[in-house]
Amino acid sequence: MKRPGKKAATDRSFVVALSRGLDVLRAFHPNDGLLGNQELAARTNLPRPTISRLTYTLTKLGYLTPVPRFEKYQLAPSAMALGYAALANLGVRHLSEPYREEVMRETGGAVAVGGRDRHHMIYFGQSRDGLTLGVQLDVGSRIPIATTAMGRAYLWALPDDERAALLRELRDHYGSRWSRMRDGIERAGETVAKHGFTISAGEWQDDVHAVGVALKLNDGTGPYAFNCGAPAFRFTEDRLRDDIGPRLVAMVRKIEAALGGVAPQSKKEQGKKLKSGGKVARLDEGIR
Numbered sequence: 001m002k003r004p005g006k007k008a009a010t011d012r013s014f015v016v017a018l019s020r021g022l023d024v025l026r027a028f029h030p031n032d033g034l035l036g037n038q039e040l041a042a043r044t045n046l047p048r049p050t051i052s053r054l055t056y057t058l059t060k061l062g063y064l065t066p067v068p069r070f071e072k073y074q075l076a077p078s079a080m081a082l083g084y085a086a087l088a089n090l091g092v093r094h095l096s097e098p099y100r101e102e103v104m105r106e107t108g109g110a111v112a113v114g115g116r117d118r119h120h121m122i123y124f125g126q127s128r129d130g131l132t133l134g135v136q137l138d139v140g141s142r143i144p145i146a147t148t149a150m151g152r153a154y155l156w157a158l159p160d161d162e163r164a165a166l167l168r169e170l171r172d173h174y175g176s177r178w179s180r181m182r183d184g185i186e187r188a189g190e191t192v193a194k195h196g197f198t199i200s201a202g203e204w205q206d207d208v209h210a211v212g213v214a215l216k217l218n219d220g221t222g223p224y225a226f227n228c229g230a231p232a233f234r235f236t237e238d239r240l241r242d243d244i245g246p247r248l249v250a251m252v253r254k255i256e257a258a259l260g261g262v263a264p265q266s267k268k269e270q271g272k273k274l275k276s277g278g279k280v281a282r283l284d285e286g287i288r
Contacts, residue, residue: 020046024054025063025079030140034072083140086124092215092224093125095258099251100127100226107244109230110137111251113215114150117142119173121151121225146170146181149200149212150227152188156198157214157223197245201237209235211245213252217259226252 027043028035035043041051055073058064062078087093093113100111110128114121120142128137137143145151145166155163167185171178188198198212210229216222228248229235235244 020044020050021054021058024051024058025075028075029142030138034067034070034074036070036072040073087139090124092217092222092255092259096125096226096255097127099255100125103228103247103251104128107228107230107247108234109210109228109244111226111228111248112137112150113224113226114143114154115222115224116145116154119146119170120144121148121154144204146174147184147200147204148227149188149198149210149229150225151212152185152198152200153192153212153214153227154223154225155185156189156192157216157225195241195245196249199237199240199245201240202232207232209237209240211240211248213245213248215252215256217256219260 023044023046024040027040037048037051037055040046040055041048044051046054055064055066059066059073062076064073064079065076066073096113100113103109104111104127108129110126112123112127113125114123116122121144123137123139123141123143126138126141143150145155155166158166167182170181174181184200184203188200191198196213199210200212201209208229209232210227212225212227215224215226217224226248228244
């Protein structure tokens, strides 16, 4: 887990102790169960003495429950309450459910909606029949931004300056793997410009193919992104491009309309439409 950068570390308004405590809570993944101080230290890159103080404090506050027999911890109801409160406030999750269910039935794919969680997208709504994907994802699951259809759709929905900042973070995070990922992101930008959706065909998981479409709203939230995925033998690349992608675009446009419309473009954005072919905006200067 990436530590706060220099800018955050020198920001007098930034509370490092709070940041570290939240990192401990974030270290718990949906299927983890119990984690000990050693595992938490490895996941957060924090010293074990620091982790010991943080887990003690979080236990006292009711966010962690100790399991003395195993010398480990699990998330307590107070921590889970934060997540459920956030979900309850996401209108897009509830309103999109019937639309997601319809596309799931029509295509046989799993349909999800998610938002950004640092270098990942996190699912906060999921529609599947239990047999759709070999990798069983659910609410709370995280998938990488750089290699997934949902993540790439989100990335290309950002304003130029925010996209450039995120691209720099991803470049620094992935190091030597970045060059290959960057090429996939560039292709995604070209596909968005031409078709309105992104494709990830075996780039995240070898046997999973998916399309992604971003959702923009005029209330200042988001952007969010949807995906529709299935095993590769079900969703061939031709079907992704000719059938699944257009269906997902139509679904998201309906959801945007139901939620009050898409965010208005600035004059700069209106005058700077992406062109298909070549390197889309060259991924911004300095990201190569």
